[in-house]
Amino acid sequence: MEINLKQGESIALEPEEVESFIGICNAYGIKFHKYFNSVSNIFTFPLPFVGYIKLLGKDIYIQPRHEKFTLAEVFMMKLCSFNLNQEAIIVESFQDFISYGNHLPALTELFVKELTKTIKKGMPLEFKKRAVRTENFSGNVNILQTQLNLFLKKKKPVVTTKDNLTIETPIGFLFNKAVEKIKTSINPADYHFFIEHLPSSAPKDLRFIDKIDIARNALHTSRCVQLAKAILFDLIPVNLKGKDLGEAFLINYDYLFEHFIAHVLMTSKAGYLFSKPKIPTKYAEFFKDEKVNEKEVLPDIAYNEMNVGLKIKYNGVLDVKNKYPSIFSNGDVFQVLYYSQKFNSDRAILIYPSAETQCYTKLELEEKIPVEVYACYFNIKSLSDGSFVKERERFADEILSLLC
Incomplete structure (x- = not known):
């Protein structure tokens, strides 16, 4: 049913x-x-x-x-x-x-299918202490220094420009962890096949799993890696x-959309100017039940954060709202207007999902408030129609143009 x-x-x-x-x-x-x-x-x-x-x-x-x-x-x-x-x-x-x-089909079924295919095709070579093979991974490796470190028997010989290229992140370990999590839900024959073919030597925790990074020339393994991570972090x-x-x-979905938009901006060409505030800022307090209670605010995304004396200043505040197709609800507008006042910002942007590519909308305020409020849209359909890269760049450029 x-x-x-x-x-x-x-x-x-x-x-x-x-x-x-x-x-x-x-x-x-x-x-x-x-x-x-x-x-x-x-x-x-x-x-x-x-x-x-x-x-x-x-x-x-x-x-x-x-x-x-x-x-x-x-x-x-x-x-x-x-x-x-x-x-x-x-x-x-x-x-x-x-x-x-x-x-969506069951992720366990998809993972079993992809892992079987990956094992039969062959996984990218993993880092070994006595042999460094990196052609199937992204990032740059300093081969000469790495070879010297191997000769000197250093504990961590691999020298790279990316932390994801280490001997501590074997892909086989990732697959093993995912297989162990779903072993009661898959065919015993598949389970024994995987255990027989997957290397098991690896750290005993998950600290390095999110750093595993697969390059374009190993797409068959990349699919399996992403499914394994989905199983480990979100499947029950x-x-x-x-x-x-x-x-x-x-x-x-609300948290995911906020996290996704923050990443799109923080990895754009001016990404260093965007940040995701982590510490709430106090704006009020009240006395109740024989104790002082504090009220705090935490914007989703800040633009060009600065410390002015003992206060934090943002040149722009951005709040992500997973609402469609309505925009500019009173609550949303009042929220970013207060953020702008609290953090001495003259630009506020509300970000919404969209089913098509569209230009920003400006809110014309009746009162003479020294804040410009905009709605910007990220086209979710770009994830399925092949225009993702173009949409990502367009969106980040538009946000930046409104804040500069």
């Missing part, structure tokens, strides 16, 4: 499904009882989440509330967030996923009382 929902919609749970949903919610940091009506057995999905839950005999798809956007496009955005310097390669290598639309195998029941893959 297939059930299609929009973000924030509800579903009636069978009694035997409640425990599975509790486990899924706990894994994603969702407070189950906040969204579950125990009288009617109705569960309402938290508004930011999209994705799927596949149980025995039931596939539940939580689709973007914006009808022009698909789960496949959100999934592409998620994959791009794993390799923050190789979005163009990822978008190119996963173009066939667009045909899935709002009905659903297993109840030793019985495999399926899997869940949920994405906080």
Whole structure:
């Protein structure tokens, strides 16, 4: 049975499904009882989440509330967030996923298929202490210095221009971790085949996994790498009382869009001028329950941050809103106007998703407020129509032109 929902919609749970949903919610940091009506057995999905839950005999798809956007496009955005310097390669290598639309297949099935293919074709050579082979990786290696370091038996011989090129990030280790996570959900024959062919010597933690970077000449491995990361960071195998029941893959779409836009700007040609504030700034306090309570603000993205005395100043504040097609809600406008006042900025930009490429919109304020407010749009469909690189550059250039 297939059930299609929009973000924030509800579903009636069978009694035997409640425990599975509790486990899924706990894994994603969702407070189950906040969204579950125990009288009617109705569960309402938290508004930011999209994705799927596949149980025995039931596939539940939580689709973007914006009808022009698909789960496949959100999934592409998620994959791009794993390799923050190789979005163009990822978008190119996963173009066939667009045909899935709002009905993504199980990631475990996709991963098993891609990993089998990768093993049969051969993985790019990994770094070894006695042999440095880098032709299948991105980045530049200082071969002469590396060979000298090998001769001198230095502990970390590889000298590169990118931290992702180290002997501490073997791809086989990444695949091993993903296989171990889903081993109860895949065919035992596939599991033993993978364990037999994948190298196992590697660090015992995940600290280096996000640094694994695959170049264009190893696209068949790149697909497998991205799926492995999706499994490790976002997929939850659903297993109840030793019985495999399926899997869940949920994405906080609001957070993802904000993170994605911040990265697009911070890796643009003037990316050094953009930053993502991490420490909230206090703007008020009140006394209640015999203690002082503070109120704080934290803009999504800041432009040209400076310290002026003891205060922080931004030349521009940007806030990302995953809303479509409406723009300039009162709450959004008041929010960025206050940000501008608090951080002494004369430019404020609200960023929205769009289903086509379009120019910015300026908000004409009636009051004489010394702040210019704009809405800018990133075309989500560029992830599926082949225009991503062009759209990324256009968007970053437009934002910069409004702030300069």
